[in-house]
Amino acid sequence: NAGVTQTPKFRILKIGQSMTLQCAQDMNHNYMYWYRQDPGMGLKLIYYSVGAGITDKGEVPNGYNVSRSTTEDFPLRLELAAPSQTSVYFCASRQLGHEQFFGPGTRLTVL
């Protein structure tokens, strides 16, 4: 299994641009999550999904959107990038009651 994969690894955006961060998992997990991690800080939950077609807001959803059309994929969309969205973004998945697997992260800079 490849586990949780994320693309791209790095991206630089200009203010106001949009992009989609891709996340996929091949473990047939129902639960998927998006976090952001600022330098020297912990993980903040952006959005999560408990299954295909179901998404919910986390702690910091403003400026982001998600969709979950399949079990495998959980893309995160930034519509109007702002400097405050400069961060490292981690996608994760799990089955309820078990450990959570994280992807390698996407490092995003908004200038």
Add this chain to the structure above:
Amino acid sequence: GESVGLHLPTLSVQEGDNSIINCAYSNSASDYFIWYKQESGKGPQFIIDIRSNMDKRQGQRVTVLLNKTVKHLSLQIAATQPGDSAVYFCAENIRGNNRLAFGKGNQVVVIP
């Protein structure tokens, strides 16, 4: 709540010594706990977990202790090695909740 802008608590440990990393949790309905290790530039990696019906669980060089009375979780690393330098996060699963709650993290620096 979480403080913004503070550096992570740091534990400096001599190579070969044992490390103990502590984590307090607040919800008595938490039934499952996980320790993660995050090396610089990488995503968090699972180290060890423990369910609330246990007090102790051992892995390779790591032991997790759970004290439900005082809502405290600890991770012990035996014979700490330079490769153990990382940030360690605890996470709790609150029964009936769909997401894990993560602690702030502790930086471990191993001195050769």
